[in-house]
Amino acid sequence: MNETNQGTMKSASQLQTASQDKPFSKNDVHHPDKGVWTQRFTDALENKEARKARIVYQRDRARVIHSASFRRLQAKTQIFGLSESDFYRTRLTHSMEVAQIGSGLVEHLITLAERQDSEPEYLQWLPSMYLIEAICLAHDLGHPPYGHGGEVALNYMMRHYGGFEGNAQxxxxxxxxxxYTPKNGLDLSRRAALGVMKYPAIYNDVIAKNTAYQAQLQQPENNDFRTLQMDKWLPPKSLFEEERDYVNWVLAPFNREDRQKFICLQSASQETLLAGDAQAHNVHLRTCFKSLDTTIMELADDIAYGIHDLEDAIAMKMLSREIWQTEVMQSPELQADPLWDDEMTERLFSNSxxxxxxxxxxxxxxxxxxxQISRQxxxxHPLLDYQASLKPGPMAVLELLKRFVFKNVITIPEVKQMEYKGQQVVLELFKALRANPSALLPSKSYAKYQAADCEQARQRVISDYIAGMTNTYASRLYxxxxxxxxGSIFDLL
Structure with a gap:
C-alpha cells in the first residue's frame, strides 16, 4: 500500500463513529443506492467512493457464485445424507432455488406496484434482481457439515470460546x-451484508441473558461425546464477537434509535419457533426485526424449505398419501383457505x-x-420499516407445511440417527485437532493458529476449518x- 493510502486509511471504529455522526435523513429517502449502501468495507477503510448500484450488486452475486464456500455447498447436507440418492437437494441446489424464488418475489412486488395509480414509495427500496440473488445465494455459506447437527456440535466445542452459529459463520x-480480499472476506456491499444478517445480535450478548445456559457452561468437561445431550447446546441465533466492528459498520447508516431497536433481544414468539425449538432446553432470546431484503430472503427460504423439501420426501417414499391427506388436506388452515384441491394430491403422489x-x-x-409489502x-429508515410477508391465509398454510416436514421428515429417527452420526464426526475431529494442531491442521490453518493472539482466536481457527468442510471431506478425514x-499419505481430501 502506498503512503497516500496509508495516510487516509481509517479503522473500523473510526468508520463507525463517522457514520453515526451522519445518520439517515428523510431527505435521503429518494436515494436508496446513493453511496452508503453500495459501499464495500474495504472501500470504506481506504476512503474510496462506491460504484454504481447495478455494477456493485452484479459483482456481489458474482463473488458469491465464484467463492469456494458456495461450491462446497454441493457436498453439504440439506436433509438427507449425500449417498442416499442422486435426486434430492443439497445446500447448493437449495440456495439456487431460494435465489430463484427470491427474485420471483421481488418481481411480483414490482408487478403489484405497476397496478397502482401512482408509484408507491416502496418500489424504490426494493432490491434489484442482482442484489436479492446475491443475498439468497449467500444465506447458507456458513452452513457446516452435517446440517444443524454439525452446527450444534461446533457450538458445544466452542462453548467457552465465543460459540458457533451457522448464520454467524x-x-x-x-x-x-x-x-476475494486478503483480510475482508468476500467484501460484499453494505446492503448485501445487511440482507444476510438474519439475527443482528452478538453471541456473547445473547448468552449473557440466559442464566440456565450460563449454568451449563460451568459444568465439568465431558469427553464421552456419546453421552452428551446435544439439544442442550442449541446455539442462539446471533453473530460472533469477532465481527462486532463489521456489524457496527453495516448498521452505521441508521440513526441511534433505529439501531437500538433493531438489535434488541426478546423472547421468541411461538409462531417463530418450530416444535423442536420450543421443546428444547434453554431457548435463547433473539432479535425480532429484520431488514426488508432479509424478509424477502427468509420468505424464499421458507417456501423452499416447506415445499421443495416436501418434494424430496415424497420422491424418497418417506411420506404417505394418507398422512398428507390427514395432516395437510384436512387441516383447519387449508380448510379455511383452500389454496389447492385434491388434484394437487393426485399429482404429488402419482408415479409421474x-x-x-x-x-x-x-x-x-x-x-x-x-x-405483500407493508410498513411497520x-x-x-425504510430499509428497516418496510417488510415483505405473505397474506395471512397462504402464510398459515406455509407454516403448516413447514411443521409437516419438520414432524414427518426432519425429526424421524432415521434422519436423527444420521444427524447424530455426523455430530460425533465433528466432535471427534475437533477434539483431535485441538489436542494436536501442529500435526493435524493444514499448513495454512496452522499458520493462522500460530498467529492468533488469544486462545479464543486459536479455537476459532479450528472451528473455521471444520465449518468449511463438506460432509464428504469430514467423513474421509475422520x-x-x-x-x-x-487413509494414505497420498489421499487428496
Missing part, C-alpha cells in the same frame, strides 16, 4: 474468510415425476403470488485419522 465468510414437479411448481407459484411504522485400515 455466513457473515464471517463475507467479512473475513472469503477469498413430471406430475409431481408440476404440483410443486404450482404450490411455489401460489406462495410467490401471495407476497416502527423505524425511521476415516483417515481413526480407522486403521483407511
Amino acid at each position: 455466513t457473515l464471517r465468510v463475507l467479512a473475513k474468510l472469503g477469498e 415425476s413430471k406430475g409431481r414437479k408440476h404440483a410443486i411448481s404450482k404450490m411455489v407459484g401460489i406462495m410467490v403470488e401471495a407476497v 411504522e416502527r423505524f425511521e 476415516a483417515k485419522l481413526f480407522t486403521p485400515a483407511q
Whole structure:
C-alpha cells in the first residue's frame, strides 16, 4: 500500500463513529443506492467512493457464485445424507432455488406496484434482481457439515470460546474468510451484508441473558461425546464477537434509535419457533426485526424449505398419501383457505415425476403470488420499516407445511440417527485437532493458529476449518485419522 493510502486509511471504529455522526435523513429517502449502501468495507477503510448500484450488486452475486464456500455447498447436507440418492437437494441446489424464488418475489412486488395509480414509495427500496440473488445465494455459506447437527456440535466445542452459529459463520465468510480480499472476506456491499444478517445480535450478548445456559457452561468437561445431550447446546441465533466492528459498520447508516431497536433481544414468539425449538432446553432470546431484503430472503427460504423439501420426501417414499391427506388436506388452515384441491394430491403422489414437479411448481407459484409489502411504522429508515410477508391465509398454510416436514421428515429417527452420526464426526475431529494442531491442521490453518493472539482466536481457527468442510471431506478425514485400515499419505481430501 502506498503512503497516500496509508495516510487516509481509517479503522473500523473510526468508520463507525463517522457514520453515526451522519445518520439517515428523510431527505435521503429518494436515494436508496446513493453511496452508503453500495459501499464495500474495504472501500470504506481506504476512503474510496462506491460504484454504481447495478455494477456493485452484479459483482456481489458474482463473488458469491465464484467463492469456494458456495461450491462446497454441493457436498453439504440439506436433509438427507449425500449417498442416499442422486435426486434430492443439497445446500447448493437449495440456495439456487431460494435465489430463484427470491427474485420471483421481488418481481411480483414490482408487478403489484405497476397496478397502482401512482408509484408507491416502496418500489424504490426494493432490491434489484442482482442484489436479492446475491443475498439468497449467500444465506447458507456458513452452513457446516452435517446440517444443524454439525452446527450444534461446533457450538458445544466452542462453548467457552465465543460459540458457533451457522448464520454467524455466513457473515464471517463475507467479512473475513472469503477469498476475494486478503483480510475482508468476500467484501460484499453494505446492503448485501445487511440482507444476510438474519439475527443482528452478538453471541456473547445473547448468552449473557440466559442464566440456565450460563449454568451449563460451568459444568465439568465431558469427553464421552456419546453421552452428551446435544439439544442442550442449541446455539442462539446471533453473530460472533469477532465481527462486532463489521456489524457496527453495516448498521452505521441508521440513526441511534433505529439501531437500538433493531438489535434488541426478546423472547421468541411461538409462531417463530418450530416444535423442536420450543421443546428444547434453554431457548435463547433473539432479535425480532429484520431488514426488508432479509424478509424477502427468509420468505424464499421458507417456501423452499416447506415445499421443495416436501418434494424430496415424497420422491424418497418417506411420506404417505394418507398422512398428507390427514395432516395437510384436512387441516383447519387449508380448510379455511383452500389454496389447492385434491388434484394437487393426485399429482404429488402419482408415479409421474413430471406430475409431481408440476404440483410443486404450482404450490411455489401460489406462495410467490401471495407476497405483500407493508410498513411497520416502527423505524425511521425504510430499509428497516418496510417488510415483505405473505397474506395471512397462504402464510398459515406455509407454516403448516413447514411443521409437516419438520414432524414427518426432519425429526424421524432415521434422519436423527444420521444427524447424530455426523455430530460425533465433528466432535471427534475437533477434539483431535485441538489436542494436536501442529500435526493435524493444514499448513495454512496452522499458520493462522500460530498467529492468533488469544486462545479464543486459536479455537476459532479450528472451528473455521471444520465449518468449511463438506460432509464428504469430514467423513474421509475422520476415516483417515481413526480407522486403521483407511487413509494414505497420498489421499487428496
